[in-house]
Amino acid sequence: MKFSVKDRIIPCPKNIKTKGSYTFFRNMTKVIVKVDMTPIISTGYEMLNSLCSSGYINPNFIITLKKIDEYYEGKELDKCANIKQAYIIKPVMNGKNFSGLDLLAYTDTGLYYACSTLYQAIIQISDKEIEIPIMEVSDWPSIEYRGMFLGDYVKCLQHTSTLKLNALDYVYNTKNKEKENEIYADCVRYGVTPFSAVFDWADPAEIFEKLYKNERKNNLLFWMNEQWDENELFYETTRIIEAFKENSAADDQLEAGIITNYKGDKAFDRIFNLNIPKNFSISYCDKTKTYNTDVREITDSAINMFTKNNGRFGIYPMIAFDIKTFFLWTAPEFIQFRCAEFDRIRAHKVMGYTPYACSFLKFNIAAFAEWLWNPKGRNTIDFIKAYSYREGLDFDKFENMLYYLTFASWSLQRSNFVQCINEEEVDFKKLKKLSRANQMANDAQRALKYAQLLDNPLLINEAQATYSAIISFICTKKLLRLSSQKNTNKKKYLVNREKLDESCKTVYTSLMEWAEYMKKESGAYDTYIYETAKSFLHLPSMFNKFMPEIEKKTE
Numbered sequence: 258m259k260f261s262v263k264d265r266i267i268p269c270p271k272n273i274k275t276k277g278s279y280t281f282f283r284n285m286t287k288v289i290v291k292v293d294m295t296p297i298i299s300t301g302y303e304m305l306n307s308l309c310s311s312g313y314i315n316p317n318f319i320i321t322l323k324k325i326d327e328y329y330e331g332k333e334l335d336k337c338a339n340i341k342q343a344y345i346i347k348p349v350m351n352g353k354n355f356s357g358l359d360l361l362a363y364t365d366t367g368l369y370y371a372c373s374t375l376y377q378a379i380i381q382i383s384d385k386e387i388e389i390p391i392m393e394v395s396d397w398p399s400i401e402y403r404g405m406f407l408g409d410y411v412k413c414l415q416h417t418s419t420l421k422l423n424a425l426d427y428v429y430n431t432k433n434k435e436k437e438n439e440i441y442a443d444c445v446r447y448g449v450t451p452f453s454a455v456f457d458w459a460d461p462a463e464i465f466e467k468l469y470k471n472e473r474k475n476n477l478l479f480w481m482n483e484q485w486d487e488n489e490l491f492y493e494t495t496r497i498i499e500a501f502k503e504n505s506a507a508d509d510q511l512e513a514g515i516i517t518n519y520k521g522d523k524a525f526d527r528i529f530n531l532n533i534p535k536n537f538s539i540s541y542c543d544k545t546k547t548y549n550t551d552v553r554e555i556t557d558s559a560i561n562m563f564t565k566n567n568g569r570f571g572i573y574p575m576i577a578f579d580i581k582t583f584f585l586w587t588a589p590e591f592i593q594f595r596c597a598e599f600d601r602i603r604a605h606k607v608m609g610y611t612p613y614a615c616s617f618l619k620f621n622i623a624a625f626a627e628w629l630w631n632p633k634g635r636n637t638i639d640f641i642k643a644y645s646y647r648e649g650l651d652f653d654k655f656e657n658m659l660y661y662l663t664f665a666s667w668s669l670q671r672s673n674f675v676q677c678i679n680e681e682e683v684d685f686k687k688l689k690k691l692s693r694a695n696q697m698a699n700d701a702q703r704a705l706k707y708a709q710l711l712d713n714p715l716l717i718n719e720a721q722a723t724y725s726a727i728i729s730f731i732c733t734k735k736l737l738r739l740s741s742q743k744n745t746n747k748k749k750y751l752v753n754r755e756k757l758d759e760s761c762k763t764v765y766t767s768l769m770e771w772a773e774y775m776k777k778e779s780g781a782y783d784t785y786i787y788e789t790a791k792s793f794l795h796l797p798s799m800f801n802k803f804m805p806e807i808e809k810k811t812e
């Protein structure tokens with residue numbers, strides 16, 4: 258499989274042109290920095306300089322980092338919406354010789370992103386040589402703030418910042434001051450903006466006094482109580498905006514906002530009709546819609562009108578916290594669809610969005626970064642190709658695995674089966690239809706075969722869990738139907754009960770094996786996958802109509 262320069266880069270740049278590549282000795286390549294060596298510039302410099310080695314005084318290839326000034330006449334960024342994060346990469350030609358690359362940006366963050374893009378594009382051929390493409394790039398993000406707020410993001414800050422995820426909500430992390438200082442220092446180093454959450458307040462003005470004036474924490478987010486009615490929400494929003502105006506009058510760098518669940522179009526209309534100041538955002542968090550896997554719009558007319566008037570709107574599709582369900586789902590089509598919708602409504606901030614609690618899947622995190630940066634860029638197949646290159650996977654096998662697995666998983670999620678059996682009181686009336694269940698089971702089984710060909714334990718566990726969960730759904734539906742009959746066919750009941758027991762045990766084993774591996778890799782928030790695994794293990798015990806026969810079979 259041949260990979261292009263674009264295939265090496267995640268997320269895909271807005272505009273990229275390449276004209277071949279050349280091989281250079283590492284000790285004849287040099288990185289020159291013509292800006293102040295701030296922490297984030299230092300990070301970008303170290304990234305590129307790791308490709309070089311100490312050598313001659315006069316190198317024959319120079320990579321230069323410099324700021325765009327008022328004298329720059331290029332038109333590459335004329336249509337740029339997020340100029341603070343934009344960057345340009347231009348080849349330097351000495352006659353016909355490719356002698357260097359200029360990395361240009363308005364800000365340190367832009368230069369860091371340029372370094373990240375170039376670093377991915379360069380191939381390390383050997384200890385002595387690197388291959389550098391002749392490339393022209395002009396690039397900027399569609400959505401200003403893109404990030405996650407779970408423990409894996411904190412632990413993998415360097416990895417996720419390379420993917421240009423640039424926001425961290427400091428909500429669920431430790432209160433240990435030493436760790437807090439470390440997190441803030443890492444955010445500065447990797448160009449990540451920390452947002453400070455506020456859950457309780459008597460007077461918003463006191464919060465600005467304490468956190469902003471005394472502790473110098475910017476980007477304050479007020480999480481509105483989901484129990485408040487429309488009038489309470491409006492009243493508190495008004496108080497917060499007034500406190501914000503008083504403080505921002507003396508400092509135009511202050512940013513703040515509210516996060517609320519959905520209270521209906523009328524409530525949003527009232528808030529949006531307020532005189533909302535610059536740098537004040539309104540964010541939407543509603544698990545009943547953002548969790549929903551239906552292919553339909555998740556935003557409303559009031560939001561569309563607000564963003565058309567240059568409002569700052571954020572989406573918080575909460576994952577893994579409000580519902581005790583964690584099931585594996587690698588889902589490129591679903592992520593691309595949602596990210597395109599976030600772009601359509603001009604969301605300025607999208608936090609924590611991966612499908613149905615799969616925050617630990619590296620593929621989903623990379624896909625999230627890809628399409629929040631450039632939702633009109635690569636299609637799903639091209640992104641899978643790029644991810645295959647990055648992870649050293651066989652593209653054909655991986656693409657085939659995802660082809661069969663993605664929609665089988667999607668159908669499983671839409672059936673509400675996993676969610677239903679995780680409830681404290683299981684109500685099978687909440688089950689929805691799993692379209693073409695037998696076909697989805699066959700597809701998941703095919704995906705499992707490709708995962709086995711890839712010899713990747715995590716992908717094998719995911720495909721196996723999905724296949725066995727669909728079989729569990731089919732058996733559950735049959736048992737429910739048999740149980741409702743006056744004269745239950747005992748033989749059919751016992752056969753399906755045995756199949757259910759086997760499939761549920763397989764789901765349990767697959768999820769637990771996956772979780773144990775990820776516990777070593779990511780650490781935090783692994784509880785819910787254990788709860789889901791236990792729910793599957795418990796499910797067969799709910800079908801004990803012929804208990805003596807069942808016990809006899811298991812002895």
